[in-house]
Amino acid sequence: xxxxxxxxxxxxxxxxxxxxxxxxxxxxxxxxxxxxxxxxxxxxxxxxxxxxxxxxxxxxxxxxxxxxxxxxxxxxxxxxxxxxxxxxxxxxxxxxxxxxxxxxxxxxxxxxxx
Amino acid sequence: xxxxxxxxxxxxxxxxxxxxxxxxxxxxxxxxxxxxxxxxxxxxxxxxxxxxxxxxxxxxxxxxxxxxxxxxxxxxxxxxxxxxxxxxxxxxxxxxxxxxxxxxxxxxxxxxxxxxxxxxxxxxxxxxxxxxxxxxxxxxxxxxxxxxxxxxxxxxxxxxxxxxxxxxxxxxxxxxxxxxxxxxxxxxxxxxxxxxxxxxxxxxxxx
Numbered sequence: 001x002x003x004x005x006x007x008x009x010x011x012x013x014x015x016x017x018x019x020x021x022x023x024x025x026x027x028x029x030x031x032x033x034x035x036x037x038x039x040x041x042x043x044x045x046x047x048x049x050x051x052x053x054x055x056x057x058x059x060x061x062x063x064x065x066x067x068x069x070x071x072x073x074x075x076x077x078x079x080x081x082x083x084x085x086x087x088x089x090x091x092x093x094x095x096x097x098x099x100x101x102x103x104x105x106x107x108x109x110x111x112x113x114x
Numbered sequence: 115x116x117x118x119x120x121x122x123x124x125x126x127x128x129x130x131x132x133x134x135x136x137x138x139x140x141x142x143x144x145x146x147x148x149x150x151x152x153x154x155x156x157x158x159x160x161x162x163x164x165x166x167x168x169x170x171x172x173x174x175x176x177x178x179x180x181x182x183x184x185x186x187x188x189x190x191x192x193x194x195x196x197x198x199x200x201x202x203x204x205x206x207x208x209x210x211x212x213x214x215x216x217x218x219x220x221x222x223x224x225x226x227x228x229x230x231x232x233x234x235x236x237x238x239x240x241x242x243x244x245x246x247x248x249x250x251x252x253x254x255x256x257x258x259x260x261x262x263x264x265x266x267x268x269x270x271x272x273x274x275x276x277x278x279x280x281x282x283x284x285x286x287x288x289x290x291x292x293x294x295x296x297x298x299x300x301x302x303x304x305x306x307x308x309x310x311x312x313x314x315x316x317x318x319x320x321x
Contacts, residue, residue: 036146053146053160054127054167057139061171076219077141 021051021059022068026083026091029069035078036060063087119291120157121148121213121234127161130168148233212270216286217301220251220277224301227253227287236289238269238297243312245302248276252283254313256299267293 028034028042040051051059060081063069068087072080083091106112124147128140147160215230217223224242231238243254256269272286287299305311 036142037149040146040150050155052163052166053143053150054163054165054170057135057143058167058170061135074142077145079139079142 019059019062020049021055022063023091023094024049024051025056025059025063025081026068026087026094029081029083030088030091033072033080033082035075035080037078039081066090120151123157123161124151124164127164127168130165131171132168135168135171148229152229152232213289213291214272214286215289216272216274217251217253223251223253224303227299227301231289234289234291236293236297237295238289238293238299240299240301242301242303244305244309246311246314247304248280249283249302249313250304251277252285252302253287254284254300254302256284256287257297259296259298269293269297269299 024043024047025039027046028039031042034042036053036056040053040056044050060069064071064081066086068084068090069081070084072082121144124144128136128143128147131140143164147157147164150160151157213234213236215227215234217226219226224240228240231240239259245254253271256271258268267290270288271284272288274283274285275281276283276285289297300312302313
C-alpha cells in the first residue's frame with residue numbers, strides 16, 4: 001500500500017507515520033515536562049497503554065531527531081523532556097487529522113456528530 | 115548493575131544498544147527498569163522491550179546494506195546473550211548470589227537505598243539518625259530483625275570513603291539475593307541545630 005500524507009487546515013501531519021507511541025508521548029508532554037518513568041505512568045493513566053521502556057526510548061529519540069521534543073538538563077540521572085513549539089504544531093495537526101477521520105466515520109456509521 | 119537475576123537480564127539487554135546510546139541513556143534506562151520492576155512489570159518484558167529497541171537503534175544507526183547486516187547480527191547476538199542470562203542458573207557462585215547496593219548520592223542516601231531495596235523486593239527498613247557532618251549520607255549500622263527465616267543470610271557492609279572525604283565509612287550494603295528475613299539499615303543524616311548525634315566521626319562537632 002502506498003503511504004499517504006495527511007494534510008489539513010492544521011498543517012502537515014508529520015506524526016501520521018511516527019507511530020502511536022510518539023503521539024502518546026507528545027500528548028503527555030503537552031501537559032508538562034516529564035522524564036521516562038513519569039511518561040510511562042501518565043500514558044498508562046490517560047490512555048490505558050503500557051509503553052515498554054524500549055519503545056519509549058525509541059520514540060523519544062525519534063521525536064528528538066524530528067525536533068518535536070527536547071531533552072532538558074538531567075535531574076539526577078533522569079532527563080526530563082519538553083515538547084517544542086514544532087511538537088505542539090505537529091500534535092495539533094495530527095489531532096485535527098484524527099478528528100476529521102473520526103467525524104467522517106461516525107457520520108457514515110450513522111452515529112451522528114459527537 | 116547489581117547481580118540479582120532480573121537485573122542481570124535487563125543489564126544484558128541494555129548492552130545490546132550501541133555504545134553511544136548507552137552513554138546517553140544507559141543509567142537512566144537501568145533505573146527506569148528497576149522502577150518498573152518495583153511496579154510489578156516482569157523483568158523479561160522489560161528486557162525484551164529493550165532488546166527490540168536496541169535492534170531498532172542498531173539498524174537505524176547502520177549505514178548501507180553491510181552496516182544494516184552487521185547491526186542485525188549484533189542485535190541477534192545480543193538477543194542470544196539475553197536468552198543465556200535468562201537461562202543462567204540461579205547464581206550458585208557466592209559473588210553472583212549477592213546483591214551489592216551502593217549509595218552514590220549522600221544527600222539522598224536513605225531514599226536511594228529504599229528505592230534500590232524495593233527494586234529487589236527486600237523487606238529491609240531504612241531509617242535515619244542525626245550524625246556529625248562527616249558521616250551524613252553513610253550507613254551507621256545495619257542488621258537482621260526478628261527470627262531467622264528460610265532463605266536467610268546476613269547483610270554485609272561495603273566500605274568506602276565518607277561523604278566528607280575521610281576514609282572508612284560504610285557506603286553500601288551487600289544482601290544475599292534470596293534474603294528472606296527482615297532487616298534494618300540506619301543511615302546518617304545531617305543533624306539539626308541542638309540535636310544529639312547518634313554517631314560522630316572523629317572530627318565531629320555538636321549539631
